Amino acid sequence: MAPLGIDEIRAGVDRNLTDFVADRSKSLHEIDPHLAPVAEAIGEYVLAGGKRFRPIFAYLGYLGAGGLPNEGVLQACSALELVHVCALIHDDLMDGSDSRRNLPSIHKRFEALHESAGYQGSQARFGASAAILLGDLALSWSDQLLNQAELSDQARARCLPIFYSMREELMAGQYLDVLAGAIGKSDRERALKVATLKSGRYSIERPLHFGAALANSNPELDQIYSAFGLPLGQAFQLRDDLLGVFGDPAVTGKPAGDDIREGKRTVLIALTLERASTAEQAEINACLGDEHLSLAQVERVRAIIEKSGARHETEEIIAARFQDASLAIEAGRFSPEIATAFSKMALMATKRSS
Amino acid sequence: MAPLGIDEIRAGVDRNLTDFVADRSKSLHEIDPHLAPVAEAIGEYVLAGGKRFRPIFAYLGYLGAGGLPNEGVLQACSALELVHVCALIHDDLMDGSDSRRNLPSIHKRFEALHESAGYQGSQARFGASAAILLGDLALSWSDQLLNQAELSDQARARCLPIFYSMREELMAGQYLDVLAGAIGKSDRERALKVATLKSGRYSIERPLHFGAALANSNPELDQIYSAFGLPLGQAFQLRDDLLGVFGDPAVTGKPAGDDIREGKRTVLIALTLERASTAEQAEINACLGDEHLSLAQVERVRAIIEKSGARHETEEIIAARFQDASLAIEAGRFSPEIATAFSKMALMATKRSS
Secondary structure, eight states, X not given: OOXXXXXXXXXXXXHHHHHHHHHHHHHHHHHOGGGHHHHHHHHHHHHSOOOOHHHHHHHHHHHHTTOOOOHHXXXXXXXXXXXXXXXXXXXXXXXXXXXXXXXXXXXXXXXXHHHHTTOOSOHHHHHHHHHHHHHHHHXXXXXXXXXXXXXXXXXXXXXXXXXXHHHHHHHHHHHHHHHHHHHTOOOHHHHHHHHIIIIIIIIIIHHHHHHHHHHOOOHHHHHHHHHHHHHHHHHHHHHHHHHHHHOOHHHHSSOTTHHHHTTOOOHHHHHHHHHSOHHHHHHHHHHTTOTTOOHHHHHHHHHHHHHHTHHHHHHHHHHHHHHHHHHHHHHTTOOHXXXXXXXXXXXXXXXXXX | OOOSOHHHHHHHHHHHHHHHHHHHHHHHHHHOGGGHHHHHHHHHHHHSOOOOHHHHHHHHHHHHTTOOOOHXXXXXXXXXXXXXXXXXXXXXXXXXXXXXXXXXXXXHHHHHHHHHTTOOSOHHHHHHHHHHHXXXXXXXXXXXXXXXXXXXXXXXXXXXXHHHHHXXXXXXXXXXXXXXXXXXXXXXXXXXXXXXXXXXXXXXXXXXXHHHHHHOOOXXXXXXXXXXXXXXXXXXXXXXXXXXXXXXXXXXXXXXXXXXXXXXXXXXXHHHHHXXXXXXXXXXXXXXXXXXXXXXXXXXXXXXXXXXXXXXXXXHHHHHHHHHHHHHHHHTXXXXXXXXXXXXXXXXXXXXXX
């Protein structure tokens, strides 16, 4: 089963998630019919077509470590997507983002339910409560799916500590991201560290290690995966930063300039502030975190970033990190099929438009 | 190690939690020194002296199933407390509760940090984000602690599905509780179902099953534990309902009449509305969910509940459920030590003042 092609792996991940979510939805319906909107919302959200980067990197990490195609391993890798679903649901709530994957974010969806059903009390509180609980459910489900995966006891024992570290680093990185916004200063090194923790390690390096652990224990390969995954993870996050400011809402599924509105202290912003005039710095700092930012203001921030050369420099850093990652693939002496798959994923992670 | 006495079990649970939290705090400090307030807050919260009902019921469930005192099992049972910590942190945020265990709730604590540190942006948003992430961390840690426990592969395989069901039912119950407040109707049967899901099964029956699974597989004992745990869990929740209205803030660690302010549609409220005059019903409905409720209004609601006889009836239901649970213990033919421990726990769950 489950061959090497990225599309096939993605289809396998989707199949595993579809089956699992159908099972859990059935369980929720059995607990109480009033849980139908919960099952429906989380089901649509999981299946609405994420890129499945983390499960795919994990499965490729397993294959690259010499693992043979295996359905249980694919199932275990699919569990990473449910961690990500929790992170997205809670992140959108924390950031006050209205949409995700071209759907309303979960808190917005339940605010709308509150309105259409004519419920009492605060819409916002109801939406927030639902988003908190649905995120918790997705997080708990990630353990359940991983536990259901047919794995050898050894493989399970090897991958679980990585799974837990990954989640801890993710939550730590999210907190540091929120904190950076609250501290309200921009510093290139600090922004890169938060980007690395919040997304770099979590999105690529840790999934590779997780996959490798499902195959065997190989410290040398873990180092190669770090040399590949860390720079690629940073490039991935820098691309995200660029899309958060310059992305096309029709493609990203998020409003234009969302990162500015949310006051994110990204590397892109740090680079801009290093190079901008005092007046421009003041302008950027005033716009960052302004929830009622107009499209004209977004355009103005974009222009300052562009003019400062920070956009260009960010593209250069992405290209350099991509180059580092590509060299690591070469140094890894993977089979041509695996090397090609890694290269394709590296391209997708850094050249994407959503 | 770990003898039968409840105090010894509680001390063992505390020791396991202390060691685990110390390890995790160290890990957070290594990730980034800026995470110190996170490690400190979650550490104090976990160790601030919860009643440890769930771990104790689980460990007694294990002993009652014939298990011998075992440190790994005690560690596994301690993991249930971390699920509870997540539930409390997120619950306080959803309810807007300011205090818990005589400490500020987590979102309030981080709002205060935001103020004292002179951070930018919304205090409330910063506090809410921290509470979401710390709850997520506690939930993820519950899996990690359970995984670290030294258990046989068979014991692990038996207890994990119960662990996952317990968490799913908890989150489902929490949603149904929020929903009941939003629907804003009171109905005795419905309120009892939500109470059973949200707390009854989660607090007692499931921990007993979890503990039993750590010893062996015994469907007959599971039935006895259900006959003991379900009525006791309902009585536990009804006591909570009474404390949420009539409890002494100095003892409960929560403000007076907190449940009324939060608009909780408890069994107590359903019984009151069944019996109250139309004018009194209107008065209660107006007070439920009013965040700015005065102490005088709380007193007024208390007087209506008292006069209606609903407080008395709730006490009667608690006594009857306690009686059912006691009969189930007798029918279980446990050793005198185990039967005594179960009886003590049943008393603590239903006669408590905090």
